[in-house]
Amino acid sequence: MNKFDRAILRALERDARQSFADLAEEVGMSKTPCWNRVQGLEASGAILGYRAMVEPEAVGLTLDAFVQVSVSFADHAAFEAAACEHPSVIACYTTAGDADYLLHVMARDVAHLDGLLRGQLRRMPGVERFNTTIGMKRIKRAGAVMAAVE
Structure with missing residues (x-):
């Protein structure tokens, strides 16, 4: 390059x-x-595609949550596939530390998030436990990758 x-x-x-x-x-x-x-x-593959940046609040998504998930050893591949398919999971990362994964989830409000956590995310393959942190205010949205290259 x-x-x-x-x-x-x-x-x-x-x-x-x-x-x-x-x-x-x-x-x-x-x-x-x-x-x-x-x-x-x-x-x-340096350019993955082109898309519009949608303001979450404009479409009713007012809550950002970050969910640390621990998964049973044998279920990592199935969990990752399920996370990739789940529409409320904006991003999923493997992590080093107490949890295996960090999910960025968007929801309409606390009640919607509670439904996602109890009704859907805890039922994903291999989930043993999770810990959720709610973002109070977004300070910076997705930055430019090329700015980090400099």
Whole structure:
């Protein structure tokens, strides 16, 4: 990955809807080579896709919860598959420490979260126990990956 690739990724993270002409101008290339580089970044997996950022509160999701989950040894693969399929699980990470996984879950309110935890998440494969922390106020939303590269 060279300086043009990194510049393209930074620019697309900032605004993926810009035209190839604008993108090429911003990174100091002509349009066709820039387009070819974007295709190469897509093919290599450096660009995973393009999507709109949705404001959770605008669609009624006002609660962020972070759930530490301990899973029985034999059920990790099944748990991971279930976490990937669950629509309320925004992100899932393996962890080092007391728990095996950290889930980011979004819910409408505390009652909705309680229903998710008791009725769905505790029934996921291998769940032995979980501990939930409720986020009170989001300070920073998903940052730019390329800013961390610098």
